[in-house]
Amino acid sequence: MSASPSNEPLPPLARPLKHLRGVGSERQAQLARLGLFTVEDLLLHRPNRYEDRRHFRSISELQLDEASTTRGRIVALGLKRFRGGQRSVFEIILDDGTARLHCRWWNLPFMQNYFAMGDEVFVFGKPNSLKPRTIDHPETEAIEGGEESFIHVNRIAPIYPLTEGLPQRWLRSLIWRTLEEYEAQIPEPWPKGFSGDSARAATAGASLSFPPRASAIRMIHFPEVMEDIELARRRLALDEFMALQREIQLRRKKFEAKARALPCGGDNRWMKPFLARLNFQLTPAQTRVLRELRHDLGGVHPMRRLLQGDVGSGKTIVAACSALMALESGYNVALMAPTEILAEQHFRTFKGWFEPLGIEVRLQTGSHKPAMGNPKAAVFTIGTHALIKAGFTPDRLGLVIIDEQHKFGVTQREQLVRKGAYPHLLVMTATPIPRTLGLTLYGELDVSVIDEMPAGRGRIKTFVRLADKLPKVWEFIREQLAKGRQAYVVYPRVEETSGGLKAVTKEFANLKTVLAPNRVGLLHGRLKSSEKEQVMAGFRTNTTQVLLATPLIEVGLDVPNATLMLIENAEQFGLAQLHQLRGRIGRGTHDSYCILVAAAKSREAQQRLKVLEETTDGFRIAEADLKLRGPGELLGQQQSGLPRFRFGNLAEDWELIKLARDLVARSLAAAGSGP
Secondary structure, eight states: OOBOTTSOBOOGGGSBGGGSTTOOHHHHHHHHHTTOOBHHHHHTOOOSEEEETTSOOOGGGOOTTOOEEEEEEEEEEEEEEETTTTEEEEEEEEEOSSOEEEEEEETOGGGGGGOOTTOEEEEEEOOSEETTEEEESOEEEEEOOSTTHHHHSSSEEEEOOOOTTOOHHHHHHHHHHHHHHHGGGOOOOSOTTOOHHHHHHHSTTOOOOOOOHHHHHHHHHSOSSTHHHHHHHHHHHHHHHHHHHHHHHHHHHHHHHHOOOOOOOOOSTTHHHHHHHSSSOOOHHHHHHHHHHHHHHTSSSOOEEEEEEOTTSOHHHHHHHHHHHHHHTTOEEEEEOSSHHHHHHHHHHHHHHHGGGTOEEEEEBTTBOOOOOOTTSOEEEEESGGGGSTTOOOSSEEEEEESSGGGSOHHHHHHHHTTSSSOEEEEEESSOOOHHHHHHTTTTSEEEEEOSOOTTOOOEEEEEEEGGGHHHHHHHHHHHHHTTOEEEEEOSBSSOOTTSOOBHHHHHHHHHHHTTTSOEEEEOTTSOHHHHHHHHHHHHTTSSOEEEEOGGGGSSOOOTTEEEEEEETGGGSOHHHHHHHHTTSOOSSSOEEEEEEESOOOHHHHHHHHHHHHOOOHHHHHHHHHHHHHHHHHHOHHHHOOOOOSSOOTTTOHHHHHHHHHHHHHHHHHHOSOO
16 A cells, blocks of 8 residues: 555545556556546546436337437347458347347447357447448447446446446446445545535525535436436536635635735826816726726735726726826836737827826837836836746836736736736736636636726627628628728638638738729738738728738727628637627727628537627627637636636536635635635
């Protein structure tokens, strides 16, 4: 028995699988390929699905293209090779007394090693023919007698993810035996005194009830009824969410215990003239968020706040006001943006706002180094990733603002914050964050939401079209350009690749012909910084009427006269990114039109894009994107910093995540600030 470094025996669930009966070196290697190394790993190996083996269809009752479970005895089998032995089909014929069933495996000759004449076999699959009854590549399992047969038949049987050489029946038996031995040693991770009833009571009105953890683990593997499966999943998901929330909340408590806030509440000497010079009023939502920010900036602990606001909702003004509070208090401010395009737009905007107040605005990017000005002046520095390099060493850094937070990793955010002594932090995103991710990925941050748009904006209408409708789309765009409007055209690639995706460099000449006499500009990431600026300047001044670009324009361009957005190969983009791109239009008083052209005719692609046709609500779109793509693809698992959940579902488990947060907060409050 191996021991821990302190020579104490390992906890029962931490024991390596080689200590289990029947797990030799070969089986241990197979289990390792599934990521299973300890008893706990094995007990948390979640089934892919379940077969209700209490209810079978006889072979004569099987229906075409309907998934069913049946059973029968092998009355014939054989392997046939053809095309000079390069192709093969292995077939078994089952008989259950009502009819016969042909099961075939194409080009898998090794399947003949798993069956023998007279074997009783379970079969799960969809018949693809009824004359004769045939299932290609079904899932099968030989039925054996003996003392363990009750594990596999006449019950709801778990079907597990496998690896080559590992039989389903063997793994199911191993998990059954392991549960028999270790179930009583599965600890209850909830704080003492908490039970399913107290968990339910912790959230008013929540209809949640939970079995003990050990019972949940048995139920997830060997449910008595189908309803047990979801009940067990919820309990095990809650444990995962509670572990994450405990980590998040302890980290926040530790941070607040050691960090004292810089006094950045401001005195309004610059704020009042700044707001007076604006040619519009702040919305009630902007005003409410500013009150929250002022409270944080003048508080005891450094601000750690996430500002969410849909595209065009006015986050930049709010960021400017929070910067002014810090600058008025004698501290400098840094704003980091993900692209040079966005950083340069912010630089122009803030320079126009702040320099009349006597505040120095600097730009620091990979291609632009700022000239040093008055060392005593209040400094607002705007930059890209260049701000986290060694060359940026700000004095008296009081506030860090991260724009388009989803484009940065957690580590990059922390690198910039460490340039100062616990500066305040404001992270902003125009990609609304689903509620579940707000409590997990951004669980350490307080959240503010700008949930209304400035008055006087035109409507945005969105249409999904297949590629064969492009001639009519171009005709409509030409009509709008003739009225003096401007258009964005977005393709997914810079240069042509396999797969039929359109590329801006290849389509540029064609577009100039299609949209003549309008002038077309070309913008993509491989242009030099000076070339990008020249193209964007032409579009801003309307000397260029159409901007052909890659998705890099999703942030950083604000041209109120641009009312048209055409995105080709739209099925290649996530919903949140399409919503961001659409946010480039609808910034003026005219109605705007976003046209999503899909090359794929699949029902799934059409349904996904239809979400954008139905709503401009970024939060609804974000929730739909999470459900369709999942958090791993949506965020990038490494960048997100989220653990891999075996049982939790970030697209569905809002109620559980909120309950986990509340339970952990109660537990820590009862126990004091210690872990």
